[in-house]
Amino acid sequence: MIARTRRWLASTVAALFPPRCALCERELPSLEVVCESCLRQLPSLGNFLCQRCGESIEEGLDLCLACGTKRQAVDRILCLGPYRGAWGDLVRGFKFDHDMAIGRWLGGRLADAVRESGLMGRLDAVTYVPMTHRDRRRRGFNQAQVLARAITRATQLPLMSTLTKSRPTELQAGLPAQDRRINLQGAFRPVPCSYGRVLLVDDIYTTGSTVEECARTLKRGGVESVVAITVARA
Numbered sequence: 001m002i003a004r005t006r007r008w009l010a011s012t013v014a015a016l017f018p019p020r021c022a023l024c025e026r027e028l029p030s031l032e033v034v035c036e037s038c039l040r041q042l043p044s045l046g047n048f049l050c051q052r053c054g055e056s057i058e059e060g061l062d063l064c065l066a067c068g069t070k071r072q073a074v075d076r077i078l079c080l081g082p083y084r085g086a087w088g089d090l091v092r093g094f095k096f097d098h099d100m101a102i103g104r105w106l107g108g109r110l111a112d113a114v115r116e117s118g119l120m121g122r123l124d125a126v127t128y129v130p131m132t133h134r135d136r137r138r139r140g141f142n143q144a145q146v147l148a149r150a151i152t153r154a155t156q157l158p159l160m161s162t163l164t165k166s167r168p169t170e171l172q173a174g175l176p177a178q179d180r181r182i183n184l185q186g187a188f189r190p191v192p193c194s195y196g197r198v199l200l201v202d203d204i205y206t207t208g209s210t211v212e213e214c215a216r217t218l219k220r221g222g223v224e225s226v227v228a229i230t231v232a233r234a
Helices: 002-016 036-041 065-069 086-095 100-117 133-139 143-155 177-184 209-220
Strands: 076-082 125-128 163-165 188-190 197-205 225-233
Touching (some): 163 209, 177 209, 188 209
Parallel strands (some): 197 225
């Protein structure tokens, strides 16, 4: 009965206030976010990807040069697609225009990626990259937390706040890779938890400095393995 009522309400709202595709603005027949045409055209990262970080590599290789030569705290990284283009448009619409419908939709796509990766049986909980209280008040929400909540609703994995951000940092955008790492050193603190294998959620993966520092902090706090997932890879 509840499900039937929700479907009726959704169809009624869609009839009175027809939604539009977040990418092409075409009118949609139901309360969706992206039309079927734009959905089919969302770009992927390529056919040959590093098995650990998802970076594009040459055919026949398993790992990129960085993953093959450096020891890193993140055990695996998943991204839906490149930041340039439609995926970036969706992230910006969610993050800067505060479109929560886009955020929930993106979270659903992240949940699909987790299931398709075969990792569901190897994850105990979902967590997210934290913000300082000041930054959260300024933006009004933590975009990584919104994505994480959508993942937990779709997968039934528990959502845990396993990290805090103990000091403000400069915006990562625009900083060189080395400065990004320095900017985040010691910025996070672990929150004790009983889960050994966690999924760490963020919106964008650029140099990997943020998820790497978070993963390092989580493992110092007792977490055994960390899989990071983001919407877009810059």
